[in-house]
Amino acid sequence: MRPSVFVFAVVLALPLQGRAAYPDRPITMIVPFAAGGPTDVVARIVGESMSRTLGQQIVVENVAGAGGTTGVTRAAQATADGYTIVMGHMGTHGAAPAVYPDLKYDPAKSFAPIGMAAGTPILVVAKKSFPAKDFKEFVAYVKANSEKLNEAHAGVGSVSFTTCALFNSLVGAKPTRVVYRGTGPALNDLVSGQVDYMCDQIVNLVPQIQAGSIRAYAIALPQRSSALPDVPTTKEGGLPEYQVSAWNALFAPKGTPPDVLKKLSGALTKALADEGTRKRLLDLGADLSDKAAQTPEGLAKLVDSEVARWNKVLKTVAMKEPAQPPK
Amino acid sequence: MSELLGHLSLGFSVAFTLSNLGLCFVGCLVGTLIGVLPGIGPIATITMLLPVTFGLPPIGALIMLAGIYYGAQYGGSTTAILVNIPGEVTSVVTTIDGHQMARQGRAGAALGIAAIGSFFAGTVATLTIAALAVPLTKVALLFGPAEYASLMTAGLAFAVVLARGSIAKSIAMVFLGLLLSTVGQDLETGADRMSFGVSSLSDGFDFAVLAMGLFGFAEVMRNLTVEQARDVVHARIGRLLPTGAEFRQSAGPIARGTLLGAILGILPGNGAVLGPFASYALEKKIGRDPKRFGRGAIEGVAGPEAANNAGAQTSFIPLLTLGIPPNAVMALMVGAMTIHGIVPGPLVMTRNASLFWGVIASMWLGNLMLLVINLPLIGLWVRLLKVPYRLLYPAIVIVCCVGIYSVNNSPGDVALTAVVALLGYAASRLGFESAPLLLGFVLGRLLEENLRRALAISRGDLSIFVHRPVSAWLLFTGLVVLVVAVLPSIRSRREEVFVE
Numbered sequence: 108m109r110p111s112v113f114v115f116a117v118v119l120a121l122p123l124q125g126r127a128a129y130p131d132r133p134i135t136m137i138v139p140f141a142a143g144g145p146t147d148v149v150a151r152i153v154g155e156s157m158s159r160t161l162g163q164q165i166v167v168e169n170v171a172g173a174g175g176t177t178g179v180t181r182a183a184q185a186t187a188d189g190y191t192i193v194m195g196h197m198g199t200h201g202a203a204p205a206v207y208p209d210l211k212y213d214p215a216k217s218f219a220p221i222g223m224a225a226g227t228p229i230l231v232v233a234k235k236s237f238p239a240k241d242f243k244e245f246v247a248y249v250k251a252n253s254e255k256l257n258e259a260h261a262g263v264g265s266v267s268f269t270t271c272a273l274f275n276s277l278v279g280a281k282p283t284r285v286v287y288r289g290t291g292p293a294l295n296d297l298v299s300g301q302v303d304y305m306c307d308q309i310v311n312l313v314p315q316i317q318a319g320s321i322r323a324y325a326i327a328l329p330q331r332s333s334a335l336p337d338v339p340t341t342k343e344g345g346l347p348e349y350q351v352s353a354w355n356a357l358f359a360p361k362g363t364p365p366d367v368l369k370k371l372s373g374a375l376t377k378a379l380a381d382e383g384t385r386k387r388l389l390d391l392g393a394d395l396s397d398k399a400a401q402t403p404e405g406l407a408k409l410v411d412s413e414v415a416r417w418n419k420v421l422k423t424v425a426m427k428e429p430a431q432p433p434k
Numbered sequence: 435m436s437e438l439l440g441h442l443s444l445g446f447s448v449a450f451t452l453s454n455l456g457l458c459f460v461g462c463l464v465g466t467l468i469g470v471l472p473g474i475g476p477i478a479t480i481t482m483l484l485p486v487t488f489g490l491p492p493i494g495a496l497i498m499l500a501g502i503y504y505g506a507q508y509g510g511s512t513t514a515i516l517v518n519i520p521g522e523v524t525s526v527v528t529t530i531d532g533h534q535m536a537r538q539g540r541a542g543a544a545l546g547i548a549a550i551g552s553f554f555a556g557t558v559a560t561l562t563i564a565a566l567a568v569p570l571t572k573v574a575l576l577f578g579p580a581e582y583a584s585l586m587t588a589g590l591a592f593a594v595v596l597a598r599g600s601i602a603k604s605i606a607m608v609f610l611g612l613l614l615s616t617v618g619q620d621l622e623t624g625a626d627r628m629s630f631g632v633s634s635l636s637d638g639f640d641f642a643v644l645a646m647g648l649f650g651f652a653e654v655m656r657n658l659t660v661e662q663a664r665d666v667v668h669a670r671i672g673r674l675l676p677t678g679a680e681f682r683q684s685a686g687p688i689a690r691g692t693l694l695g696a697i698l699g700i701l702p703g704n705g706a707v708l709g710p711f712a713s714y715a716l717e718k719k720i721g722r723d724p725k726r727f728g729r730g731a732i733e734g735v736a737g738p739e740a741a742n743n744a745g746a747q748t749s750f751i752p753l754l755t756l757g758i759p760p761n762a763v764m765a766l767m768v769g770a771m772t773i774h775g776i777v778p779g780p781l782v783m784t785r786n787a788s789l790f791w792g793v794i795a796s797m798w799l800g801n802l803m804l805l806v807i808n809l810p811l812i813g814l815w816v817r818l819l820k821v822p823y824r825l826l827y828p829a830i831v832i833v834c835c836v837g838i839y840s841v842n843n844s845p846g847d848v849a850l851t852a853v854v855a856l857l858g859y860a861a862s863r864l865g866f867e868s869a870p871l872l873l874g875f876v877l878g879r880l881l882e883e884n885l886r887r888a889l890a891i892s893r894g895d896l897s898i899f900v901h902r903p904v905s906a907w908l909l910f911t912g913l914v915v916l917v918v919a920v921l922p923s924i925r926s927r928r929e930e931v932f933v934e
Contacts, residue, residue, distance in 0.1 A: 141481075141762075141765065141766075141769075142480075142481040142484055142766055142769055143484075143765055143766045143767075143768055143769015143770060143772065143773075144765075144769060147769060148769060148772050148773055151485075151488075151773055152773070155488070167485070169481060172637055173619070173636070173637075174624075206624065207624075257890070257891050262621060262624075263621075263622070263623065263624035264624060283890050283891070283893070284890075285579075285887050285890050285891060286621050286622045286883075286886075286887070286890075287883075287887070288621060288883065289765065291702075291758050291759045291760075291765055291768075292702070292758075294758055295574075295575075295702050295752070295756070295758045296578060296579070298575065298756065298758070299575035299576075299577075299578060301578035301579065301891065302891070310772070310777070313777060313779070314757045314777050314778065314779020314780060314781060314782075315757065315779060315780065317779070317781060318779060318780035318781050320756075320780055387775065390775060391772065391777070
């Protein structure tokens with residue numbers, strides 16, 4: 108039985124009991140990506156801690172499809188009672204309006220923000236035989252030879268697609284963008300040297316970097332990550348404009364009662380202050396430094412600025428680039 | 435060698451605890467059950483059970499999830515043999531001869547040889563992983579987009595060999611399958627293709643929809659139209675185990691299937707799906723009497739089943755040695771490991787040696803358990819065939835509907851299956867077979883993606899496929915298969931012409 112069916116059954120079992128104290132039944136957390144992905148892992152770790160605070164199970168339901176927008180659309184249309192929340196991320200609540208013209212929700216207007224859970228830093232990585240010894244050389248090489256280079260990404264609208272579009276536009280590079288179905292296959296071809304470079308979330312890359320099967324050139328954060336202390340920041344490498352994080356944040360449908368939102372946001376804050384939860388997230392390379400965005404107000408600001416930024420990057424540069432040079 | 439023994443004894447010492455043995459058993463049992471039920475695949479099950487594993491230690495969780503995966507691979511063949519419905523992509527081939535055997539009252543032999551062949555293949559594959567996982571990883575890295583495109587092209591040639599009847603018709607079905615695989619979102623641009631605005635089509639056809647429609651529903655309709663066929667299956671039950679002669683016939687196919695499946699399973703780009711097809715094609719080609727195939731040849735069950743299970747095991751190699759998941763189920767495994775705080779990668783083998791070798795040892799134990807679970811079940815399954823058709827058919831239809839619905843929780847998928855079933859029924863009345871269509875469908879998406887990737891990397895230069903040696907060899911193999919398969923039929927056609 109799927110979690111949704113279970114929740115539905117519980118709903119039927121409790122018809123109109125009047126408003127008991129929230130929450131009096133399990134809460135569904137929609138994760139708009141497949142189980143096991145970076146967002147799913149963050150959602151499950153945070154959800155487990157929040158369940159303890161709220162005294163009700165948080166059931167993760169994976170609703171994947173269309174770059175996460177399928178699941179987020181479902182959340183936007185759910186009853187705004189606090190029993191359906193969604194783990195949105197930089198793609199679904201930042202880049203999506205630029206990538207999907209027929210989007211059925213508005214990242215800002217259809218949701219009440221709860222707070223940011225964790226950011227996952229973005230790394231610029233290349234095949235191990237890439238002819239550059241540091242990030243400066245890498246940028247210079249990409250600039251000079253971009254037409255000969257192949258950059259791998261995990262599909263239109265994915266984190267690797269959008270963050271590398273930003274990198275390419277900042278550097279002024281026009282590589283051939285080779286598309287894969289997910290990060291795994293893309294990484295496989297980077298390890299074997301079929302493609303030259305990619306940008307992706309740190310969670311996916313750490314083991315390969317530590318084993319030396321790919322090279323990490325820079326991390327797009329203001330300070331180095333404790334998971335990879337040897338990898339310099341983009342600022343150190345001379346490209347301070349390249350600051351990007353695949354943030355994951357909790358949202359409730361617009362119209363969720365304020366007292367419910369307050370409880371949810373309090374539970375999230377408590378989860379992020381909990382030593383055990385923090386350690387599990389930090390071990391994965393997650394970034395918990397953006398304290399401002401952990402509040403509903405801060406998250407609302409972040410969504411506005413991200414939508415504006417990706418709209419600019421993706422509409423002006425990346426989407427106009429043909430995926431393959433016409434021959 | 436002593437190092438290998440040391441590793442294996444470490445592995446067995448980890449796997450041989452009461453709780454790990456129990457988890458392995460539970461995984462295999464659940465896997466077998468969901469494999470038997472059409473539609474509900476390992477992905478959905480592992481997703482559902484993921485939260486259950488949170489309370490377990492990582493090694494136990496992984497052992498259980500792995501058990502579900504290869505248990506499902508095995509369970510799928512039971513449905514394929516008994517009621518002609520392939521539960522998994524890899525059991526499509528088993529329907530061809532397996533179900534014919536069931537109709538002849540040899541369901542027990544078919545199920546038995548599938549279990550024994552799978553066990554043998556699993557044992558060999560586990561040993562291969564233990565001894566050669568690291569060097570074999572290099573093979574996986576030899577394969578880039580160009581090689582995959584060529585591999586899939588060569589794979590399409592198997593369709594010709596799969597054909598029971600007309601070769602032209604089976605080629606037509608392969609192309610129909612290829613066309614169906616292009617429905618849905620374009621990976622490169624994100625644009626919808628041929629979905630006609632139907633939102634449930636924008637992610638493409640689901641394998642379950644096609645398999646249930648073409649095999650499950652269409653099979654029921656077919657049987658209802660043929661009066662005398664109704665009593666064929668449950669007339670005789672026959673032996674529950676293969677005869678000595680059948681064992682001797684199956685030994686070669688099992689060995690060859692194991693080898694083929696193990697090799698294809700290593701490839702991270704879902705090469706494992708080709709294993710059973712390749713094995714069937716090989717057995718039919720080298721068989722003394724190819725005409726027996728498609729009419730209940732036990733070799734046509736033994737080889738592909740061995741290939742299937744060997745591939746299921748060796749597909750763990752890229753995951754365990756590289757940390758790169760070769761398919762959707764393995765991607766879930768990565769997630770499961772990550773949630774437990776172990777990020778899979780090239781270093782897992784040294785840093786988490788007991789986990790690594792424990793999982794490998796549990797694979798062999800799991801195979802043993804599958805044998806123990808399944809051999810006694812054969813009697814039960816075979817008795818299922820005795821159920822009168824007026825009860826069995828509605829049950830098949832209901833189980834199929836529930837299975838399809840559970841894939842995406844979508845009623846639209848069930849309706850779509852009904853449409854596919856009508857087409858499948860019409861096709862089978864006209865003498866077109868469904869297995870080549872499914873082969874084309876499964877390979878189509880992989881072929882298209884890799885072809886476009888290869889051409890993007892080569893900037894549109896087609897010579898990339900012949901300049902890269904592995905790719906050139908694969909294309910050449912495909913060509914040889916095609917020529918060898920088609921020549922006799924051209925010759926016989928000419929003979930027929932001369933006779934007239």
